Amino acid sequence: MFDALAALFLIVGVAGFGLGAHALGRASDVEAIYWLVVGIVGVRAAVAVARPAGGT
Amino acid sequence: MSQPAEQSPPVDEALASPPSKLRRPLALISSLGAVAQSVIPALYAWGVTVAPVAWARGAGVAPRICSVAALAVMGAALLVEAKRPRLSRPLLVWGFTACSLLTWVLAPVGLSVAKLDATRGFLGAAGWLMFAFSAAAPPIRRASGPGENGRIVPGPKLLPRTRVARGDGIILAAAFVCALGLQAIGWGVAVPERALLLRATTLVAGIAILGAATDIATLRHQVRKPARPAVRMARVWPSAALLILLALAAVAYALLRST
Numbered sequence: 001m002f003d004a005l006a007a008l009f010l011i012v013g014v015a016g017f018g019l020g021a022h023a024l025g026r027a028s029d030v031e032a033i034y035w036l037v038v039g040i041v042g043v044r045a046a047v048a049v050a051r052p053a054g055g056t
Numbered sequence: 057m058s059q060p061a062e063q064s065p066p067v068d069e070a071l072a073s074p075p076s077k078l079r080r081p082l083a084l085i086s087s088l089g090a091v092a093q094s095v096i097p098a099l100y101a102w103g104v105t106v107a108p109v110a111w112a113r114g115a116g117v118a119p120r121i122c123s124v125a126a127l128a129v130m131g132a133a134l135l136v137e138a139k140r141p142r143l144s145r146p147l148l149v150w151g152f153t154a155c156s157l158l159t160w161v162l163a164p165v166g167l168s169v170a171k172l173d174a175t176r177g178f179l180g181a182a183g184w185l186m187f188a189f190s191a192a193a194p195p196i197r198r199a200s201g202p203g204e205n206g207r208i209v210p211g212p213k214l215l216p217r218t219r220v221a222r223g224d225g226i227i228l229a230a231a232f233v234c235a236l237g238l239q240a241i242g243w244g245v246a247v248p249e250r251a252l253l254l255r256a257t258t259l260v261a262g263i264a265i266l267g268a269a270t271d272i273a274t275l276r277h278q279v280r281k282p283a284r285p286a287v288r289m290a291r292v293w294p295s296a297a298l299l300i301l302l303a304l305a306a307v308a309y310a311l312l313r314s315t
Contacts, residue, residue, distance in 0.1 A: 025242035045295030
């Protein structure tokens with residue numbers, strides 16, 4: 001279940017980065033920042049949920 | 057921690073595995089001499105960067121003579137390799153490079169920015185890099201020691217400690233495709249500063265995606281200290297809350313704009 005959740009968060013992160021880059025290309029800076037933040041948070045959440053314990 | 061019992065192949069099975077398709081061309085190359093091995097990338101570099109310049113329209117006779125001389129030097133180095141191995145490598149490296157350089161000097165129009173194709177330039181640079189590497193590196197030889205069984209790499213056969221799990225491969229491949237897909241965005245941006253910012257952003261985002269995918273792939277197998285589901289949920293909760301907050305903000309913004 002946690003692997004699937006991590007994959008879902010990673011997909012959210014990838015989508016965020018993609019939409020952010022697209023918005024950056026259209027010179028929509030606020031929108032780009034929004035989507036890039038979504039991307040960063042998504043990727044961080046994916047790693048956080050995949051980590052089994054506090055340390056390795 | 058990884059699971060070696062499940063993932064590592066038995067030694068006997070690995071040793072008895074059939075020879076790969078890669079071994080045959082490698083064996084063929086290893087049977088050649090050092091200069092002959094260097095001639096392969098040299099020919100490629102000549103074909104991509106020297107010949108088009110020398111044989112371009114209006115280049116003149118002198119660059120053509122020099123480009124043919126580069127080929128002749130290559131052939132001479134090959135011929136003398138068996139009898140004069142100490143002479144053949146300097147002949148190839150210095151003779152071939154000097155003739156190529158002379159070709160470019162005598163036909164500078166072929167290298168002008170207006171005529172230089174970016175793809176060809178990149179491929180040519182890669183060709184010269186391969187030539188430099190093969191000329192500087194020792195030749196590949198087949199190992200003939202006891203127990204080495206004519207292998208390309210000397211010493212005992214290297215066995216992988218673990219095999220990459222199937223799921224890990226899929227995760228990494230998907231992340232690689234996503235990171236590569238990001239590089240396809242925004243090539244039509246006209247403003248140079250924005251285009252540069254976009255390239256930097258997509259590059260950093262791609263690295264972040266690859267890093268996260270690698271972490272997920274490796275962390276899946278770490279079962280040293282499994283955390284309780286509640287602990288893992290507590291760890292992910294701030295990020296999830298932030299994502300929900302961002303989604304709500306986007307909805308609120310869209311509603312405000314529509315009214």
